[in-house]
Amino acid sequence: MTTSQKNLAPGEQAQAFLSREVHHHFIDGDSVPALSGQTLTTVNPSTGAVLARIAAGDEADIDRAVLSARKAFQGQWSTWTPYGRQALLTRVAQILDENFEELIQIEAMDMGAPVSRLRNSKPALMKMLSFFASQAANISGETLMNGIPGNVTTMTLKAPVGVVGGIIPWNGPLNGQFWIIGAVLASGCTAVLKPSEDASLSVLRVAEILYEAGVPAGVVNVVTGLGKEAGHALAAHPDVDRIAFTGSTQTGRSIIEASTVNIKKLQLELGGKSADIVCADADLDKAVPGAAMGVFANSGQICFAGTRVLVQRAVVDEFTERLLAFMDTLRVGHSLDAAATLGPVISQPQLDKVLSYIDVGQDEGAELLRGGGRLGGEFENGYFMQPSVFAGVTNEMRIAREEIFGPVLSILPFDDVDEAVAIANDSEFGLGGAVWSQSLSTALRVVRGVHTGTMWVNCYGYIDPLVGFGGTKMSGYGSKGSAAHMENYLYTKSVYIEL
Ligand code: NAD
Secondary structure, three states, rough: OOOOHOOOOOOHHHHHOOOOOOOOOEEEEEEEEOOOOOOEEEEOOOOEEEEEEEEOOOHHHHHHHHHHHHHHHHHHHHHHHHHHHHHHHHHHHHHHHHHHHHHHHHHHHHOOOHHHHHHHHHHHHHHHHHHHHHHHOOOOOOEEOOOOOOOOOEEEEEEEEOEEEEEEOOOHHHHHHHHHHHEEEHHOOOOEOOOOOOOOOHHHHOOOOOOOHHHOOOOOOEEEOOOOHHHHHHOOOOOOOOOOEEEHHHHHHHHHHHHHHHEEEEEEEEEOOOOOEEEEOOOOHHHHHHHHHHHHHHHHHHOOOOEEEEEHHHHHHHHHHHHHHHHHHOOOOOOOOOOOOEEEOHHHHHHHHHHHHHHHHHHOOOOOEEEOHHHEEEOOOOOEEEEEEEEEEOOOOHHHOOOOOOOOEEEEEEOHHHHHHHHHHOOOOOOOOOEOOOOOHHHHHHHHHHHOOOOOOOOOOOOOOOEEOOOOOOOOOOOOOOOHHHHEEEEEEEEEEEE
């Protein structure tokens, strides 16, 4: 940013950033065009209009970025002390705090989340940076006993794993990228990030801001481009030590295959079809908005969305009536409309996919109680969809088995808690899930019974880096947050010292 841009209001700063003719890669502390000279367009999902041009990266650009990351990993960055990296993370938090309004405007226009939602996400980002700053100074090995004759001391050291490839989805890149960047800066690794072709701009702007905050050149690089080109090249690159991937299960499988070239370490955060179980004794004042926003938040584009809402038969009618009343309070609107609670979905193909599930659900015999259509009028050029509800859904239906990734909630009635647990477990995914009950013993029975990476009781969607979050089954492995997160960025060296 030039000095004159620093005096602009956040909206003007965002516009100044967006007005660039092409948004190039960010490699080795510099903005660099794709070697091929090719670009892609990215669209504002609220208007359907082209928002920006980004570099169309390919294998050659990934090579260049990996070289920069390797050079930085072996260079001066490797001599930084834990306190130095901790202070850097604190500086990063401060500069993000100062630039947050600009960043959320860029993110809102690029991926469609309403500014109200993005603004509310700031405390979570700041907490994440505090967490990683604390982790920077908490990396330790062990001194171990041994049975070797003589005077041999044995211990383990932790060392940064090396160059990390971060492959990021479009549903929340502004905050999501910090699960990788935070751990990279705390551990002493370096990174090449490949954001989604549908939402790369906040990742590019953050890379510049990090550089301004003092992150050395080459420590965080960004290559934009298509998944099957730039993304695949990163996953298959022989000099990348580890991949942190968040995205669909299908792409996760391709990444596993590509990563075999040098036996990369992997962290895979994949899709979900989480069950949200509302028992007859639940406090419906909390359960109704909780379950509704567990699906509709971010227009349903959240991996752990509780899209299968299992409701005990005795309260299905009351729950449904209250749910529909709650939905009247939701306001779908342009992402820059301060009053909007829900924005568009990301793209025309995503809208088509979500709408196709409305047909699938009706063909399968589910009852569409609300929504199901694209919004017209002032919204006709954007990718807006009515929040939608299906009733009478059974777990065999495709709408209960496949990830829709849009604002579509399915109500599945159940009779007793064991049946609810069995339905919840009858899924290839195991990411999130919740139970609403005023009985602690019922809640704990469900928590223990459901085979999933994260469970919420009488709430939905809290994530704290100190606690962590992750998936099992086809939702992936390698949790985000908690001490386990840092372990993913480190390897253990066993040391034998004969004295
Ligand atoms: P996606 O898998 O299509 O794309 C994710 C990223 O992978 C993008 O950057 C894309 O360009 C890249 N990519 C695509 N094909 C690739 C390939 N062959 N090799 C390497 N990279 C490739 O996912 P999406 O549509 O961007 O995001 C939605 C999906 O992400 C949903 O399934 C959702 O559940 C999942 N998700 C999971 C979590 C989680 O924490 N578990 C969080 C957010 C999103």
